[in-house]
Amino acid sequence: MNMALARIWLGGILAIWAAVFFIMAVYFDKPLNPFDSGAAAFPMLISASLFITAVWMMLQEFRRLPNSLPIKAKRFGANIFSAVLIILYAFSMPYAGYYLSTLVFVPAFLVASNERRWKWIILITAILLLFNYLSFDRLLGVSLPKFGSAFVE
Amino acid sequence: MLEGLVQGFLLILAMDKLLAMLAGTIVGYFIGAMPGLTPSIGIALMVPFTFGMDPVVSMVMLVSLYMSAEYGGGITAILLNAPGTAAAAATAFDGYPMAKKGQAGKALTISILASGFGALMSTILLIITAVPLANFAIAFGPSEYFALALFGLSLVSSLGGKSLLRGFIAMIVGLLAVTIGLDPINGSFRYVFHLNLMEGIPFLPALIGLFALSEVFYMLEDVKEKPVEPEKIVGIGVELSFLKRHWFNFVRSSLIGYIIGVIPGAGTTIASLVSYNEAKRGSKSPETFGSGNPEGIIGSEAANKSAVSGALAPMLALGVPGSASAAILIGALTIQGIQPGSLLFAKNPEIPYSIFATLLFSVPFMVAIGLAGLRLWMKVTDIPKSLLATCVTVICVIGAYASSNDLYPVWVMIITGILGYIMRKVHIPMAPIVLALVLGFMMEVNFRRAYIQSGGDMSMFLKHPITLILVVLALVTVIWPVIRDMKTKKAATKKAAAIEV
Numbered sequence: 001m002n003m004a005l006a007r008i009w010l011g012g013i014l015a016i017w018a019a020v021f022f023i024m025a026v027y028f029d030k031p032l033n034p035f036d037s038g039a040a041a042f043p044m045l046i047s048a049s050l051f052i053t054a055v056w057m058m059l060q061e062f063r064r065l066p067n068s069l070p071i072k073a074k075r076f077g078a079n080i081f082s083a084v085l086i087i088l089y090a091f092s093m094p095y096a097g098y099y100l101s102t103l104v105f106v107p108a109f110l111v112a113s114n115e116r117r118w119k120w121i122i123l124i125t126a127i128l129l130l131f132n133y134l135s136f137d138r139l140l141g142v143s144l145p146k147f148g149s150a151f152v153e
Numbered sequence: 154m155l156e157g158l159v160q161g162f163l164l165i166l167a168m169d170k171l172l173a174m175l176a177g178t179i180v181g182y183f184i185g186a187m188p189g190l191t192p193s194i195g196i197a198l199m200v201p202f203t204f205g206m207d208p209v210v211s212m213v214m215l216v217s218l219y220m221s222a223e224y225g226g227g228i229t230a231i232l233l234n235a236p237g238t239a240a241a242a243a244t245a246f247d248g249y250p251m252a253k254k255g256q257a258g259k260a261l262t263i264s265i266l267a268s269g270f271g272a273l274m275s276t277i278l279l280i281i282t283a284v285p286l287a288n289f290a291i292a293f294g295p296s297e298y299f300a301l302a303l304f305g306l307s308l309v310s311s312l313g314g315k316s317l318l319r320g321f322i323a324m325i326v327g328l329l330a331v332t333i334g335l336d337p338i339n340g341s342f343r344y345v346f347h348l349n350l351m352e353g354i355p356f357l358p359a360l361i362g363l364f365a366l367s368e369v370f371y372m373l374e375d376v377k378e379k380p381v382e383p384e385k386i387v388g389i390g391v392e393l394s395f396l397k398r399h400w401f402n403f404v405r406s407s408l409i410g411y412i413i414g415v416i417p418g419a420g421t422t423i424a425s426l427v428s429y430n431e432a433k434r435g436s437k438s439p440e441t442f443g444s445g446n447p448e449g450i451i452g453s454e455a456a457n458k459s460a461v462s463g464a465l466a467p468m469l470a471l472g473v474p475g476s477a478s479a480a481i482l483i484g485a486l487t488i489q490g491i492q493p494g495s496l497l498f499a500k501n502p503e504i505p506y507s508i509f510a511t512l513l514f515s516v517p518f519m520v521a522i523g524l525a526g527l528r529l530w531m532k533v534t535d536i537p538k539s540l541l542a543t544c545v546t547v548i549c550v551i552g553a554y555a556s557s558n559d560l561y562p563v564w565v566m567i568i569t570g571i572l573g574y575i576m577r578k579v580h581i582p583m584a585p586i587v588l589a590l591v592l593g594f595m596m597e598v599n600f601r602r603a604y605i606q607s608g609g610d611m612s613m614f615l616k617h618p619i620t621l622i623l624v625v626l627a628l629v630t631v632i633w634p635v636i637r638d639m640k641t642k643k644a645a646t647k648k649a650a651a652i653e654v
Contacts, residue, residue, distance in 0.1 A: 003579060006579045007579050010579055010581075028341060029341035031338075031339065036601055037601055039338070039339060042332060042600075043343060043344075046328045046329045049325050050325045050326065050329055053318060053321055054322060056318060057318055071579070073374065075373060075374050078373060079373050083571055086366075086546060089550065090567055093563075102547060109542075110539060112373075113376050113539035113540075113543060114377065115540065120540065128547050140198055140555065141198070142551075142554070144554070145560065
């Protein structure tokens, strides 16, 4: 995708977001104090500004479209896969617990990052688990998600 | 006062206090370098250890931790583009590009020297001006805070990168994100699609996502590339001539940091952003800011360390915390049976003077540990990107989680990380979003409070001198670059026309 087209898409998404937030703000609670500008004033002002600037950017980019260069994005597929892995990692934590999730995530992420040396994969996984256990769990007393904590809730 | 200061020095020059200072400095480095863990979290975590301690020892440890944690945030900002503290975000703007060019050692040295200078100068300022400046800061009402936030946001014109429009869009996106959550005045729901959103978008996880996680995706693009060979460090890493050339930047940044730090609630992040902007405006090569100009690091680091001492001024003189960390320090003092405020200097003079002495004495500690660890921290740049990206991701996740012992900040971090990557790809700058996330809430709340207090009279913004000055400064800051750009374009057009003729 070229830069101008990407910005047009982004501008469109931002304009829709701004429009939705503006309409929602209309229905916010009215102020109790007659001198309070109210819960809606600031969000309405900001969302209207975002709508205007986003449309302005789209118009600017339409003019640039013919001469626009493509966006540089190497290993795009691998990056999407990595993002999915991070989402799955966060999603699995309340079910599998922090340590089990990390034990699965780190090797998977390393492989997705083109790391093939299995000794390194084992070493990095062990170091990260140990470091997080000692520093966050033991030293700082952070209560990390436990196995099955989502079911307990 | 001099007598009190000598007493303070004599008090802290005992083995237990020096050990407490060393422990505080080392723990502070660690806390600061961990994205998600703020200096205030670090102090809060250490407070239970101080229960049985002598009040002076506990203050020595906590104050050293506070100062070095602010420095620790700069290390990861420079090496990984992952600011350990919010205030270090401005350090990443130029520190990380320098590290990418193989100048990590130089960037780290400049960062530690600027930190040391800022800490030292602000401590001297604190000793001299604590009481009068604290009284000035207490005069800040809602209209002044609103004007301060407005002035902060006006910096978008210079922090927004090449396109003013894209800078504004980034800022407005940040401002709109800030409106999510409970209304700050009457508590009604605004865009609360899920219960977690009641507390709004947490700032620190959003910052970790925008900077660190988006950087992970960039690292993953280049996993096959070899890391840049870092330049060898000669001496302490920078020449004396460099320091001499930029002495004014050191002094100005420290002054800005101290003054902003004194204002309760303004904080180190605003101080570093404002100072960074001033460093850019005062530079002979402002166009190189954002691509590895060491002046930017001086601006950010000197100011955020200076703001630490600044935040202690209202705490010591009035018992009013200048920052979240100062509020926890007040709590720690109260636990010890000591009440900070106007009577502190009379009733417990050993506390303020030992804090002054600690601040002065902890600077060499901080600088020495920083310079000694330089070569070790630089090793981070030798780590292959695949391993580094994995480590950064795991630390980001646990850091975001640890910020409030909840998975909600982790989701915020992931979403902002993906958004940050997309925005960086289409050259939408990150700095204005940081500005908006820091200042948006402050601007709205104080505007509404001021408006209510004045009974709906908008002219109150013109009646308060500090407010008026800040509003005018904000307008000039936004309008001036636009006029300058128009002039430059006009001159270029004229030149082109002349060449054609």
